[in-house]
Amino acid sequence: MAxxxxxxxxxxxxxxxxxxxxxxxxxRVDITGNIEAIRALAPEGEVEPDDAPYVxxxxxxxxxxxxxxxxxxxxxxxSGKVQVNLLQKRLENFDQTKLLDIGDFLEIRGxxxxxxxxxxxxxxxxxxxxxxxxEPLPAKFKGLKDVEIRYRRRxxxxxxxxxxxxxxxxxxxxxxxxxxxxxxQDFLEVETPMLQxxxxxxxARPFVTHHNALDIDLFMRISPETYLxxxxxxxxxxxxxxxxxFRNEGIDTSHNPEFTMIEIYQAYSDFEGMMELTENLxxxxxxxxxxxxxxxxxxxxxxxxxxxxxxxxSELIKEFGGADADDIxxxxxxxxxxxFERTDVEKMGRDKLMAEIMDEIVEPNLIQPTFVTHYPASxxxxxxxxxxxxxxxxxxxxxxxxxxxxxxxxxxxDPIDQRNRFEEQVVxxxxxxxxNDVDMDYVSALEVGMPPAGGLGIGIDRLVMLLTGNTxxxxxxxxxxxxxxxxxEQADLEEDEEIEGEAx
Numbered sequence: 001m002a003x004x005x006x007x008x009x010x011x012x013x014x015x016x017x018x019x020x021x022x023x024x025x026x027x028r029v030d031i032t033g034n035i036e037a038i039r040a041l042a043p044e045g046e047v048e049p050d051d052a053p054y055v056x057x058x059x060x061x062x063x064x065x066x067x068x069x070x071x072x073x074x075x076x077x078x079s080g081k082v083q084v085n086l087l088q089k090r091l092e093n094f095d096q097t098k099l100l101d102i103g104d105f106l107e108i109r110g111x112x113x114x115x116x117x118x119x120x121x122x123x124x125x126x127x128x129x130x131x132x133x134x135e136p137l138p139a140k141f142k143g144l145k146d147v148e149i150r151y152r153r154r155x156x157x158x159x160x161x162x163x164x165x166x167x168x169x170x171x172x173x174x175x176x177x178x179x180x181x182x183x184x185q186d187f188l189e190v191e192t193p194m195l196q197x198x199x200x201x202x203x204a205r206p207f208v209t210h211h212n213a214l215d216i217d218l219f220m221r222i223s224p225e226t227y228l229x230x231x232x233x234x235x236x237x238x239x240x241x242x243x244x245x246f247r248n249e250g251i252d253t254s255h256n257p258e259f260t261m262i263e264i265y266q267a268y269s270d271f272e273g274m275m276e277l278t279e280n281l282x283x284x285x286x287x288x289x290x291x292x293x294x295x296x297x298x299x300x301x302x303x304x305x306x307x308x309x310x311x312x313x314s315e316l317i318k319e320f321g322g323a324d325a326d327d328i329x330x331x332x333x334x335x336x337x338x339x340f341e342r343t344d345v346e347k348m349g350r351d352k353l354m355a356e357i358m359d360e361i362v363e364p365n366l367i368q369p370t371f372v373t374h375y376p377a378s379x380x381x382x383x384x385x386x387x388x389x390x391x392x393x394x395x396x397x398x399x400x401x402x403x404x405x406x407x408x409x410x411x412x413x414d415p416i417d418q419r420n421r422f423e424e425q426v427v428x429x430x431x432x433x434x435x436n437d438v439d440m441d442y443v444s445a446l447e448v449g450m451p452p453a454g455g456l457g458i459g460i461d462r463l464v465m466l467l468t469g470n471t472x473x474x475x476x477x478x479x480x481x482x483x484x485x486x487x488x489e490q491a492d493l494e495e496d497e498e499i500e501g502e503a504x
Contacts, residue, residue, distance in 0.1 A: 103133030201225030
């Protein structure tokens with residue numbers, strides 16, 4: 001049956017309700033609780049219906065079985081579903097069951113107990129419409145076949161797909177856990193600007209906007225880092241922000257232009273302290289959310305239990321890349337073997353070669369959680385130089401399943417070194433640099449004095465990907481960034497989707 005015909009039939013049912021003086025888009029309901037809580041009230045053993053607890057429930061109809069003088073339906077909310085029996089002799093408005101459709105929202109009142117078959121059931125003596133659904137839900141067992149529809153019309157995905165709902169419930173619980181974990185360690189949650197006149201904190205291209213009243217261009221932040229470290233200067237010695245950041249870069253299975261991360265800064269710590277914090281936070285989160293530190297990601301079995309292995313960047317380049325980080329020609333040869341053009345690699349210095357080998361060759365081989373440490377100083381202008389090798393920094397990235405999960409370092413608190421490194425970045429004029437100008441206010445803050453500190457950023461979206469076993473970031477962002485489609489293109493996309501009731 002065509003969707004438009006079904007829609008027209010539902011409109012007619014809606015109009016029939018209105019003709020009876022019934023509002024098909026009802027009002028407030030003082031429910032007994034969510035469906036999971038209501039189900040828990042059902043008594044054990046045989047109980048007369050009138051002696052069973054009386055409840056008020058509300059939710060969406062996801063199944064209807066019409067038996068003539070009795071209608072059975074399944075009512076669902078976020079917590080679960082419950083069976084409902086609508087019996088003609090109990091209901092004055094039983095005739096309105098003919099106007100019911102899958103997808104409608106109802107209020108149900110009645111006694112809750114187990115049916116003869118042992119199914120927890122509300123035997124209703126009252127029901128009313130709360131919302132008449134005009135568009136049918138996707139087929140119960142087929143769901144939305146086209147992932148584009150799932151992302152563009154997430155509400156349909158959530159209504160039809162138990163797994164999708166569970167993904168986002170886990171996401172919410174993950175963020176709650178992270179917040180509680182840090183609060184319990186005396187960290188202070190703060191908020192910093194999303195619009196910045198000088199962007200910094202990561203190597204990325206920003207989104208640009210214009211403020212009319214001030215007549216200046218502003219940048220959507222690519223990171224809150226320099227603002228959070230200003231707070232260390234001010235005496236807030238443990239701070240974090242669960243933040244939305246924006247990077248005007250490509251979209252793939254692990255990147256979305258708008259994303260969520262947490263950044264954490266702790267005075268009197270360093271990158272090794274951040275390692276301990278990272279592995280304890282992530283492994284505890286996995287245990288709390290999933291009941292285990294072991295996850296399946298794609299076809300890989302991964303254990304997030306602390307402690308994690310630690311390897312220097314140069315060691316991994318030799319182990320997996322077969323190249324020597326101190327030998328430029330060996331690294332160029334390795335990249336050309338991997339498909340890079342000679343003219344491209346000959347333009348690269350040592351530090352850029354190291355970064356390319358890490359990204360293209362080493363990281364895909366790091367499946368179990370690994371701290372990759374000691375990155376080149378030229379590529380990391382905000383991190384402190386290593387005492388034994390000033391060309392390297394005390395920095396790490398966490399790589400899991402070939403994907404970067406976290407980034408941290410011992411923070412640079414020397415204002416003169418910081419200014420010089422900012423100036424080097426600006427002179428380079430890279431398309432994707434760490435800053436668009438020397439942030440003199442930040443340098444001034446360092447001159448006031450920032451204590452030794454460790455800083456950490458963890459991608460929340462990627463953490464949720466791991467915890468839910470989803471290999472695409474779009475599966476864990478409710479409304480991922482997508483190229484708009486015309487109504488005609490959208491209609492063509494949805495034409496072959498099966499709908500509830502039609503597929504059975």
